[in-house]
Amino acid sequence: MVDHIYLDYAATTPVDPRVLNAMLPYFNETFGNPSSVHRYGQQAEAAVESARETVATALNCRPDEIVFTSCGSESDNLAIRGTALAMREKTGANWILTSRAEHHAVSKTAEQLKKHYGFQVEWLETDETGMVSPETVERVFRKDTAIVSVMYANNEIGTVNPVAEIAAICRTHHVPFHTDAVQAAAYLPVDARSLGVDLISLGAHKFYGPKGIGMLYVRQGTPIFPLQTGGGQESGRRAGTQNVPYIVGFAEALRLTAEERQQRIAHVRPLRDRIIGTVLEEIPDSRLTGHPITRLPNHSSFTFKGMDGNLLLTLLDTAGFACSSGSACKTGNPEPSEVMTAIGLSREWGLGSLRVTLGAGTKPSQVDAFLKALPGIVQQARALNRG
Numbered sequence: 001m002v003d004h005i006y007l008d009y010a011a012t013t014p015v016d017p018r019v020l021n022a023m024l025p026y027f028n029e030t031f032g033n034p035s036s037v038h039r040y041g042q043q044a045e046a047a048v049e050s051a052r053e054t055v056a057t058a059l060n061c062r063p064d065e066i067v068f069t070s071c072g073s074e075s076d077n078l079a080i081r082g083t084a085l086a087m088r089e090k091t092g093a094n095w096i097l098t099s100r101a102e103h104h105a106v107s108k109t110a111e112q113l114k115k116h117y118g119f120q121v122e123w124l125e126t127d128e129t130g131m132v133s134p135e136t137v138e139r140v141f142r143k144d145t146a147i148v149s150v151m152y153a154n155n156e157i158g159t160v161n162p163v164a165e166i167a168a169i170c171r172t173h174h175v176p177f178h179t180d181a182v183q184a185a186a187y188l189p190v191d192a193r194s195l196g197v198d199l200i201s202l203g204a205h206k207f208y209g210p211k212g213i214g215m216l217y218v219r220q221g222t223p224i225f226p227l228q229t230g231g232g233q234e235s236g237r238r239a240g241t242q243n244v245p246y247i248v249g250f251a252e253a254l255r256l257t258a259e260e261r262q263q264r265i266a267h268v269r270p271l272r273d274r275i276i277g278t279v280l281e282e283i284p285d286s287r288l289t290g291h292p293i294t295r296l297p298n299h300s301s302f303t304f305k306g307m308d309g310n311l312l313l314t315l316l317d318t319a320g321f322a323c324s325s326g327s328a329c330k331t332g333n334p335e336p337s338e339v340m341t342a343i344g345l346s347r348e349w350g351l352g353s354l355r356v357t358l359g360a361g362t363k364p365s366q367v368d369a370f371l372k373a374l375p376g377i378v379q380q381a382r383a384l385n386r387g
Ligand SMILES: Cc1ncc(COP(=O)(O)O)c(C=O)c1O
Pocket: 010, 011, 071, 072, 073, 074, 076, 103, 105, 151, 153, 154, 155, 180, 181, 182, 183, 203, 204, 212, 214
């Protein structure tokens, strides 16, 4: 049995042992409900509020602008549906502007708002690297826009968008701007003030925190309705007893990420560059997807002409490598993902995508082993595809 090599850090990361240690006391020692009046409750509440302050420091914002949620997807839902509904009530605005390369947590929310809530959606085109330009946003802007949402960094192809410039345009139109920073937060500073955005989604499991905990930054004064109604937790923006150990874990993971950002980048970037250089040089009919420079430092992504990306993943897994693809196929009727279509790839290219994402545990020897094995495995996948 080959030792398995994990090259899918954009899907999720292992919990940092330091994060786990910070969380443990909050399962059964300091276990109170933060809403309770007694001292058990006060201790739990102190932990949540201290975590909120840590997160606010990392985001350069006020603690009361942080709303803890259950994941990145929930944060995206709360930002878009919560703000679209509140803006419509406030101003009558009913357009949603979002890009064609968003994560489904954003795009499916926009589609639902169109289908069931009577909103209109303007899909922003990207260029061939998946980037949304500020000019595109300016060109299609409508005065009755309720919210604009453009991701900070793309999960499938790693491209980093000019969100500060897009935020500035939205500000001149007095329209809230949301960015999904779920992928970006592991490597890019998420400074709410200097980005100038109104809503930011994060999820802890992309930066060595636990799964099942997220956060939405809501700039003071941004209109937003809660999606989950009930108790008054999170200043009435998200009902439900707070997940104290996971909130503590979220804060510790984000604090460590901010503190260790430069070392983490220095570790992954040269390995990523080696992967990109070698793949493009050694594998015929291969292309890099996403931006060649303005991309996440741990992220490499490719397409191979005339290949089934899912077959490639299966062969890679059998050979001991855990990677990912952008194809939405789980059913035997493969279709290129929306992102592959947004960047203009034909079906012939769009089905053969591969994403290789690195992290703290990636060793140079693992990258060597992967690069040694990949050309043969691609060849095998192509032969099986033809056969
Ligand atoms: C860009 C982006 N947005 C949102 C999500 C959803 O986050 P979660 O898994 O925490 O719901 C992901 C997860 O892959 C993502 O990459």
